[in-house]
Amino acid sequence: MVEIIKTKNLTAYFGKKCVLKNINIEVYKNEILGVIGPANSGKTTFLKALNRLNYLNPSYHEEGEILLERENIKKIKDNVLRKKIGIIFSLPQVLPISIYDNVAYGPKIHGIRKKSMLDEIVEDALRKAYLWEEVKDRLREAATKLSGGQQQRLCIARTLAIEPQIILYDEPCSGLDPISTAKIEEAMRELKKHYTQILVTNNTKQAARISQRCAFFLMGELIEINKTSILFTSPQSRLTDDYIRGKFG
Amino acid sequence: MNAHLREKFAFFILGIATLIVILPILGTLFYILKNGISAINWEFLTQPPRNGMKEGGIFPAIVGTIYLIIGTMIFSLPLGVLSAIYLSEYAKDNFFTRLIKLAIVNLSGVPSIVYGLFGFALFVIFLKFGTSILAGCLTLAIMSLPVIITATKEALEAVPQSFREISLSLGATKWQTIRYCVLPYAWGGILTGTILSLSRAAGETAPILFTVAAFYLPYLPRSIFDQVMALPYHLYAISTQVPNIPKKISFGTALVLIGIVFIMNLISSILRAYFRRKKLW
Amino acid sequence: MSKLKTIKEKTIEFLIHISGFLIILFVILIFLFLLKDSLSFFKEYPFFKFLIGKKWLPISDNPQFGLLPLLLGSLYVTFFALIICVPLGVASAMFIAEVAPSSLRGILKSLVEILASIPSVVLGFIGIVALGPWIKKIFHLSTGLCGFTGSLLLAFMALPTIISISEDAINSVPKSVKEAAFGLGATRWQTLWRIILPHASSGIIAAIMLGIGRVIGETMVVMMVTGNSPVMVHSIFEPLRTMTATIASEMGETVRGGLHYFALFSVGLILFIITFIINFLADLFLHKK
Numbered sequence: 001m002v003e004i005i006k007t008k009n010l011t012a013y014f015g016k017k018c019v020l021k022n023i024n025i026e027v028y029k030n031e032i033l034g035v036i037g038p039a040n041s042g043k044t045t046f047l048k049a050l051n052r053l054n055y056l057n058p059s060y061h062e063e064g065e066i067l068l069e070r071e072n073i074k075k076i077k078d079n080v081l082r083k084k085i086g087i088i089f090s091l092p093q094v095l096p097i098s099i100y101d102n103v104a105y106g107p108k109i110h111g112i113r114k115k116s117m118l119d120e121i122v123e124d125a126l127r128k129a130y131l132w133e134e135v136k137d138r139l140r141e142a143a144t145k146l147s148g149g150q151q152q153r154l155c156i157a158r159t160l161a162i163e164p165q166i167i168l169y170d171e172p173c174s175g176l177d178p179i180s181t182a183k184i185e186e187a188m189r190e191l192k193k194h195y196t197q198i199l200v201t202n203n204t205k206q207a208a209r210i211s212q213r214c215a216f217f218l219m220g221e222l223i224e225i226n227k228t229s230i231l232f233t234s235p236q237s238r239l240t241d242d243y244i245r246g247k248f249g
Numbered sequence: 250m251n252a253h254l255r256e257k258f259a260f261f262i263l264g265i266a267t268l269i270v271i272l273p274i275l276g277t278l279f280y281i282l283k284n285g286i287s288a289i290n291w292e293f294l295t296q297p298p299r300n301g302m303k304e305g306g307i308f309p310a311i312v313g314t315i316y317l318i319i320g321t322m323i324f325s326l327p328l329g330v331l332s333a334i335y336l337s338e339y340a341k342d343n344f345f346t347r348l349i350k351l352a353i354v355n356l357s358g359v360p361s362i363v364y365g366l367f368g369f370a371l372f373v374i375f376l377k378f379g380t381s382i383l384a385g386c387l388t389l390a391i392m393s394l395p396v397i398i399t400a401t402k403e404a405l406e407a408v409p410q411s412f413r414e415i416s417l418s419l420g421a422t423k424w425q426t427i428r429y430c431v432l433p434y435a436w437g438g439i440l441t442g443t444i445l446s447l448s449r450a451a452g453e454t455a456p457i458l459f460t461v462a463a464f465y466l467p468y469l470p471r472s473i474f475d476q477v478m479a480l481p482y483h484l485y486a487i488s489t490q491v492p493n494i495p496k497k498i499s500f501g502t503a504l505v506l507i508g509i510v511f512i513m514n515l516i517s518s519i520l521r522a523y524f525r526r527k528k529l530w
Numbered sequence: 531m532s533k534l535k536t537i538k539e540k541t542i543e544f545l546i547h548i549s550g551f552l553i554i555l556f557v558i559l560i561f562l563f564l565l566k567d568s569l570s571f572f573k574e575y576p577f578f579k580f581l582i583g584k585k586w587l588p589i590s591d592n593p594q595f596g597l598l599p600l601l602l603g604s605l606y607v608t609f610f611a612l613i614i615c616v617p618l619g620v621a622s623a624m625f626i627a628e629v630a631p632s633s634l635r636g637i638l639k640s641l642v643e644i645l646a647s648i649p650s651v652v653l654g655f656i657g658i659v660a661l662g663p664w665i666k667k668i669f670h671l672s673t674g675l676c677g678f679t680g681s682l683l684l685a686f687m688a689l690p691t692i693i694s695i696s697e698d699a700i701n702s703v704p705k706s707v708k709e710a711a712f713g714l715g716a717t718r719w720q721t722l723w724r725i726i727l728p729h730a731s732s733g734i735i736a737a738i739m740l741g742i743g744r745v746i747g748e749t750m751v752v753m754m755v756t757g758n759s760p761v762m763v764h765s766i767f768e769p770l771r772t773m774t775a776t777i778a779s780e781m782g783e784t785v786r787g788g789l790h791y792f793a794l795f796s797v798g799l800i801l802f803i804i805t806f807i808i809n810f811l812a813d814l815f816l817h818k819k
Contacts (some may be wrong), residue, residue: 053418058341083420093279095430106419109429110531163417256719260629266621266636270689274645277656292776294815318563332548339546349550351813358740359560359802360747361650362774366781366798370563374786391556398553406661424539455749459781474659481651483749488655489754497658503652514647 001028004166004196005050010064012045014057019045021039021220022064023145030192034211034228035200038249041217044199050198051085052078053111086159092151092170096109099146100139102154106162121161129157149180158185167191169199173206185210204244208232216240281503288501298465302491307502312469313477314451314509317461321393321450326443328390329397336398337405340426349460357395361455364392369459382475385461392456393446400442404435437524440515448513452506454481462507464490480506538795559590562798571595571792579721580796586760588780588790595793597773597800600760604772607756608745608765617740618685619692623734627691627700628722639694646690653683654754662755669767673757677766680756684748688741689784695740695816699733700726739812742807749774773797801817 005027012020020042027033035043052073054060066073068092073081095102103122112118122139126132131153134161135146143154152172159167169188173181188197188210201207207214208228215225216237224231224240242248296306329416332349368388378384408431416430417423454462462482470477484502487494572580575595582722583596626638662674662684669678703726711721727734760776777794784791 051418053414056414056417060448078417079420079422079425082418089414089418093415095412096434104423105416105429109416109419109421109425111535158419176507252717252720256717259719259723260625263625263629266618267625269696270618270622270645270686271638271641272695273686274641277648277653278644280660282657318564326549328549328552331546332553335546335550339543340550346550349553349812352554354808354813355551355557355806358743358805358812360749360774360805362749362777362796363560363564363747363802364778366795367560367563369781370567370795371559375563394553394556408735422539424543452651454649455649455778458778461775481649484655485651485750485754488658494733494811496659499655503655504799505641507652510647514643 001031003027003068004029006067006070007049008065008067010043010046010049010058010066011060012022012049012054012062014045015059019220020062022047023222025215025222025225027196027198028136028213029196030194031213032192032199032211033190034214035198035217036202036204036207036214036243037217037223038243039202040219041187042220044170044219046217047087047170047198047200047221050089050166050168051082053082071237083162083212084164085166086162086164087168087169087170088152088155088159089245092148092155094143094146094151096142096144098140099135099143101153103157103161106158106159110162119178122157123162125157126154128160128187128191129153130183131157147180149183151177152176153178153187154186156184160191164195166196166198169201170236171201174202181206191249204232216243268279275301278507281500281507284496285500285502285504286381288497289504293501296503297467301466302487303495303498306481307480307498307505308468309466309479310480310483310502311505311509313479314481314506316477317384317389317457318451320382321389322443324387324390325393325397325446328501329443330401330439332394333398333401333405334432337402338423339429350400353395353398353480356391359392361392361453362458364388364456365458367391368456373460379465380459380461380463380476381474382470382477385457385477385479386421386473388456388460389393389453391452393450393452396446396449397439397443400445400505401435401439403422404438404442405431407438408434437520437527441511441521441524444513444520447515448510449514452481452510454485457482480509545680551723561799561802564795564802567792568799571789571796574789574794580793586776588650589783589795593789595789595796597797598774599760600773600797601772601800602762603756603760603770604746604774606770607677607680607684607741607767607772608750610678610766611684611723611745612738612742614681615685615688615692615741618694619689619741620734622689623696623700623737623783624722624727625691627697628718628726642690645686646694650687650748650750651754653687654751657683657751657755662665671767673769675755675757676768677756677763677770680752680772682765683751683755686744687748687751688744691744692737692741695737696734699730701738702733703729732815735811736815739808743808743812746808747774747801747805749778753778773801777801 003026007023007025008110010020010023011018023046035046038044048054049062050066090226095105100122103125104118107118107121123132124175126135133152143151146154173184191197199207199211211228212229214228216223224235224237231240233243236245259500293306294311297309298307299305307365336349344496368384372378372384372387373380412430413426416426457479461477462479463476464486466478480502484506487502550666580595582598584598585594585596586599587594604609626635630638651742656680662679664673664674665671665679707725707729708721710724752772753775756772756775758771759769760771763770777797781794
């Protein structure tokens with residue numbers, strides 16, 4: 001198992017409020033790492049720290065290190081970092097342009113202008129997101145006309161189009177119907193072959209279904225991280241056990 | 250008198266006040282229309298004045314006003330949009346930013362004659378442009394900045410934050426995000442604000458008094474360093490400095506000036522309604 | 531990203547940052563240019579003599595540059611304009627915001643906007659051809675071009691500012707406050723007069739201040755309509771002269787670099803300072819909550 005991301009004593013604040021305390025975690029290549037925990041435990045903050053999106057909030061500041069392939073991400077420019085680490089947000093956010101243009105936005109930003117190349121990239125990304133069959137005949141239609149589940153898969157395609165190494169998911173299936181959820185989980189399983197994925201979810205059962213390892217966050221601290229099978233059957237911490245059993249949440 | 254009667258009376262007074270405001274507006278417009286419409290014909294709009302302004306048309310003044318509008322836009326639009334982008338997308342919440350905002354408030358309150366004096370001192374004298382279209386447009390441009398900046402800033406802030414987040418998360422730089430993901434959706438507001446601002450500039454007299462306006466020029470301007478005739482100044486001149494000017498001509502000039510200003514205002518309002526309806530999000 | 535792209539992007543971001551700074555620069559430049567030529571004036575003519583001098587006789591053999599007649603002309607005309615437009619403006623704002631049915635509201639607001647867009651020179655023109663003669667007849671004056679005519683027109687010019695900002699202030703009173711008043715059995719008028727208006731007062735004060743700024747700074751209307759008499763007047767029905775009209779009408783007759791020329795810049799400087807203060811205060815009131 002090759003390590004791809006490592007955090008060292010990562011501590012994060014929004015203003016005076018500490019939202020992450022001393023997080024030391026390793027993420028391995030091509031795994032799906034689940035991140036579970038109740039609301040406000042810092043899961044999303046942790047996720048967004050990896051691609052520095054937290055800095056969009058002017059009150060954010062952090063201490064500690066985040067290493068991507070042994071390199072401190074502070075040494076990497078924002079836009080380069082975010083090309084390597086893509087993110088899917090919890091509410092499907094599509095731009096008010098066509099389906100095609102949504103997916104092509106990323107590649108165009110990165111300098112790909114030739115139509116034939118863009119066509120190829122768009123189709124490839126939509127296929128990997130399990131959306132191609134449903135939209136192949138209406139690529140020029142407004143993306144806002146798609147259903148919630150389709151829009152979310154469009155967001156996945158959009159991220160895949162920039163060819164990241166790592167994909168972050170921030171509760172991607174909240175508010176989606178079971179069928180859409182199943183399709184997205186299916187896509188994630190297929191993507192494992194070429195991408196590292198980190199999935200933040202409120203749905204412990206989903207984490208159990210698709211992740212290989214799982215991390216439990218509570219109140220900004222990493223309580224426990226282990227192989228999913230072990231975490232869910234014999235967790236080391238009482239807190240983990242209680243949370244998984246639904247005794248609090 | 251019970252409360253309901255008091256309310257009826259009070260509302261009646263308020264209504265009367267509003268009427269007192271509204272009636273003169275309509276009255277003025279109809280008065281100008283009635284007295285000026287007879288002057289409006291092809292000759293009036295396309296011929297220069299003759300016989301000491303008492304005959305002929307106002308063509309050079311119309312052309313001059315159009316030149317001033319275009320020139321003002323060339324200078325004020327880029328600067329206004331860039332400043333607004335700075336305020337909306339780059340500025341941090343600090344003293345410098347508050348200073349800029351204060352500066353905008355003050356620029357919008359400076360009397361138009363002070364702009365004229367400033368434009369004269371800076372552009373005509375100091376920078377040696379002389380009384381010219383260039384000096385006039387630069388003066389009008391600075392005067393137009395506050396409106397354009399405010400309109401642009403509002404248009405930018407109306408674009409949802411999620412757009413920026415999406416673009417940045419796909420690896421775009423800040424400027425790429427602004428250019429491809431924010432600005433395209435703000436053009437409606439920017440256009441509306443610009444046209445409104447230009448319509449005001451078109452009607453201004455004081456800023457152009459010493460910077461560009463001429464009473465009579467026998468030829469149309471040939472370069473930006475030439476003086477020019479302009480509708481507002483023309484109206485002022487013929488109503489205060491030309492004795493026995495035929496009523497038709499002065500009212501006709503007023504009508505054309507109001508016409509141009511109103512048409513621009515109308516275009517701005519129509520655009521505003523159009524973009525509001527086309528709301529993409 | 532290619533090197534060229536990075537350079538292009540850095541350039542445009544530089545321009546963006548400069549633009550913000552340029553705005554401040556313009557305000558400073560205006561002040562500096564006015565100051566520079568005013569100082570040339572004060573070198574030759576004592577500041578206090580200027581400030582409280584009662585005679586403005588720029589082209590006599592012994593030129594006098596007393597600001598007082600001009601300052602008082604501006605203040606006089608402003609004061610009378612305010613007497614007219616503040617009650618009318620606030621009342622109309624109240625009517626439009628709270629009383630008029632929504633169908634009427636749109637039309638009224640459009641009409642007010644139309645008033646706002648009428649160029650000042652056109653209003654000055656109306657003053658000369660219609661209002662002036664009218665006032666002359668009604669009040670049996672020797673000329674209709676006097677301070678009063680100017681005040682009337684200025685009042686109308688300030689109305690849109692006062693109406694729209696007051697209306698904003700009234701509309702920004704939270705619904706919960708209104709509903710609480712209704713819940714206690716107040717009529718719409720009682721709510722408007724006793725609850726909404728006090729709540730909106732800082733916004734309305736700001737509106738009035740901005741109206742004052744507009745009126746004091748107006749040039750064309752006063753130049754065309756208030757007569758041409760830079761003297762200390764005793765009644766608003768006499769011809770007078772404001773600071774703005776003085777600059778506008780005399781500038782063309784001055785010799786560049788002469789004392790009269792610099793004197794006009796000093797008047798401009800005083801104007802700039804007055805409107806600067808008014809706008810600064812108005813902005814404070816607008817952001818007071």
